[in-house]
Amino acid sequence: MKKDSLGFLHHFPLFEGLHENEMEQLKEMVEFKTKPKFSYIFLPDEDAKYIYFLVKGMIKTGTHSNDGKEIIKSILHPFAMFGELCIIGEETRCDFAKAMNGEVHYFQLKEEDFKSLMLRNKSVGDKILKIIGQRLRKAENRLESLIFKDARTRIIEFLKDSARKRGRQVGYEMLVKHCLTQQDIANLTGTSRQTVTSVLNELRKSNLIYFNRRSILIRDMAKLT
Numbered sequence: 001m002k003k004d005s006l007g008f009l010h011h012f013p014l015f016e017g018l019h020e021n022e023m024e025q026l027k028e029m030v031e032f033k034t035k036p037k038f039s040y041i042f043l044p045d046e047d048a049k050y051i052y053f054l055v056k057g058m059i060k061t062g063t064h065s066n067d068g069k070e071i072i073k074s075i076l077h078p079f080a081m082f083g084e085l086c087i088i089g090e091e092t093r094c095d096f097a098k099a100m101n102g103e104v105h106y107f108q109l110k111e112e113d114f115k116s117l118m119l120r121n122k123s124v125g126d127k128i129l130k131i132i133g134q135r136l137r138k139a140e141n142r143l144e145s146l147i148f149k150d151a152r153t154r155i156i157e158f159l160k161d162s163a164r165k166r167g168r169q170v171g172y173e174m175l176v177k178h179c180l181t182q183q184d185i186a187n188l189t190g191t192s193r194q195t196v197t198s199v200l201n202e203l204r205k206s207n208l209i210y211f212n213r214r215s216i217l218i219r220d221m222a223k224l225t
Contacts, residue, residue, distance in 0.1 A: 008055050009107070011079050014131070017123050026117065030107040041083075041097040041106070048086035048093050050108040054078055057104030058179060061097045062187070072187040073139075075100075075180070077166070086111045087118075087128060101179040151191040155199045156224060158189050159209070163218050174218040 009015050009026060018026065030053075035041060041052060044063065054076055061082060062072040073095060076082055082097055118125040145154055159176075167174035180188075182196045189196070203209045208224050210217040218224055 009053075012053055012081070013079070014081060014124065014127050018121060022117070022121060026109075029113040029117075030109050033106055033108055035099045035104050035106075037099050037102050037104075039099050041099070041104075042093050043096050044093050046093045048083065048090045049111055050083060051081065051086065051111060051114050052083045052097070053107040053109070054080045054082065055105040055107065057102050058100040059097055059104055059106075060100055060184070061095050063095050070187050071190075072184060075188070081131065084128065084132065087114065088132065146190045151189070151195050152199050154189040155185065155191060155196060156203075158185060159216060159218060160221060160224060162216070163221060167218070172220045174221055176216045176218070177214060178216065179214070 009023065009030070015023065015026065041059065042048075056078055059076045059080075059082065060072050061074045061076065062070060064070055074082075083093075085094075118128065145157065149157070162176050162178065163174040166178075167176045169175075182200070183193045185191075186193045186196045200209070200211055203224070204211065208219055210219070
């Protein structure tokens with residue numbers, strides 16, 4: 001895998017614009033790792049020493065409430081970066097990162113090596129600031145949603161957002177393939193599994209969606225309200 005890492009690294013938007021010699025240096029700094037399904041890449045309170053770049057599989061990041069309830073903060077797909085808060089001062093992890101229903105492949109890069117790359121190439125630092133800013137805005141939007149919107153609205157917005165990001169359009173319909181359980185959707189939307197089940201069943205009875213364990217079909221995005 002090491003010999004092929006240069007090709008994979010070119011797919012990450014963060015590294016677009018690097019000179020060939022910088023890509024070669026990056027290839028020597030990254031480590032390729034694999035984890036089986038449902039295993040943790042890192043856990044809360046572990047030292048934050050690495051930044052990670054997902055190549056294959058899906059990862060969820062999140063935390064647990066005082067009563068042990070899982071709170072999912074993000075679902076990551078290939079060519080996403082995670083664990084980057086160590087760049088801006090995180091010394092120990094606050095969140096977990098966990099493989100979902102399949103084996104994951106990823107690169108890890110030491111924090112000091114990444115900072116060295118940022119010093120050599122200003123565009124990398126600019127992109128990191130943009131990424132962190134986008135994630136901060138996303139977190140603020142999610143907080144506002146939890147405060148001002150009811151559970152049904154949050155679930156519907158999750159469906160529509162998933163369709164916009166990862167759906168495949170067929171006429172008026174949008175097909176979203178996923179590996180999320182209804183409990184995962186509840187943990188993402190700050191609701192309960194029972195509420196998710198109730199809302200999905202209501203939408204299906206209204207012929208607005210069809211769903212099974214692996215996919216959700218939105219009949220008409222404009223009518224899904």
